[in-house]
Amino acid sequence: MSFIGNRLAARIVEEDASFRTRMMKIADGLDNVIAMGRGDPDFHTPAHIVEAAKKAIDSNEHHYTEPTGIQALREAICVDLKRQYGLNYAAEEIVVTAGVQESIMLCMLGLISAGDEVLITSPRFTTYDTAVHMVGGVPIPVPTYEKDDFALDVAEIEKRITPRTKMFVLVSPNNPTGAVTPPDVIRKIADLAIKNDLIVIADEIYARIIYEGNEHLSIATLAGMKERTITLNGFSKTYAMTGWRVGYLAAPADFVHIMTEPRHTLSINTCTISQFAALAALTGPQEPIERMIAEYGERRSYLMPALSEMGLSYGNPGGAFYMYTNISSTGMPAPEFCEKLLRETGVMLFAGSMFGDESSDYVRISFLQPLEQIKVAMKRMGDFIAANRRPA
CATH class of the missing domain: 3.90.1150.10 (Aspartate Aminotransferase, domain 1)
Structure with missing residues (x-):
């Protein structure tokens, strides 16, 4: 070496x-x-998104933005979260990131200390493991099973909670299984989080892609959950924008305020041109x-x-x-x-x-x-x- x-x-x-x-x-x-x-x-x-990026370049919209993202995009994200999932957020509760990958790292940097345990839906997107390891935390997989269509079982979460558990990562629909955890189970997870004073990371990057007979419930809409939940979402999967690198987190305003400088340190801001493309994605035709x-x-x-x-x-x-x-x-x-x-x-x-x-x-x-x-x-x-x- x-x-x-x-x-x-x-x-x-x-x-x-x-x-x-x-x-x-x-x-x-x-x-x-x-x-x-x-x-x-x-x-x-989609073509209208690509055209918005070209227009941003021609209009000289390729300089630094606020670390949390352009105001118009953060406001559009709030409108979309309300329309799609019933979530109530204001622009000051949104951070636009370089894909959800950066949102994940920002959450772990801001919330996990050495020795803290993080429960993660499993099989899983192992970026979570890497991020938790890098800040000194301990990832704890919560297994799901084929017999349940890989949906979460609250009992499997509860048996892994210890005095060192600080966070539960809820990914629904899940990668790699495509599992959608049903609303009644989401409600039980919320009760468990409140009972055990846990932070919940709700990774909803696939939430628009739901098939007949299934229902997505955003956990932050439930009583007592918005203040302890960070909702992650983005544009890569729904809008076929993987390479554009635009994601976001929605969290209490005080957390957003405190994490603005660490977010600035990571990458200053999400690519400006991509932010204008993302704005067009939300405000343009959805067909x-x-x-x-x-x-x-x-x-x-x-x-x-x-x-x-x-x-x-x-x-x-x-x-x-x-x-x-x-x-x-x-x-x-x-x-x-x-x-x-x-x-x-x-x-x-x-x-x-x-x-x-x-x-x-x-x-x-x-x-x-x-x-x-x-x-x-x-x-x-x-x-x-x-x-x-x-x-x-």
């Missing part, structure tokens, strides 16, 4: 990126790969978004029976655009399954181990390809399973 590499701060721990890296290297050497692992929407950012969500629904409707026909089970994804699929019936552990499938068929999935899953039974399938491509991928995958299934 290099001179500097040998002098890393204790807060920096080596993450196991080897599987992801290996898969990407394999894919680079193949033709006709169908990528169904990443969480990056395949749609173009492109509705069409994207409808298309995700069609892909989901195709995938569920297609996977069942292969003898694979899964949790019913109530939201987002993922199928967390049990491949144990193939007789192969998930990392081996994914690597072999990629090498032999060109279909790229991600193993559950990338999402903190300690079993080797699951893969995440992202339905972020056109339906015709998904059909090709499922044909390849079905043929692969038929040829390679191992006896139990």
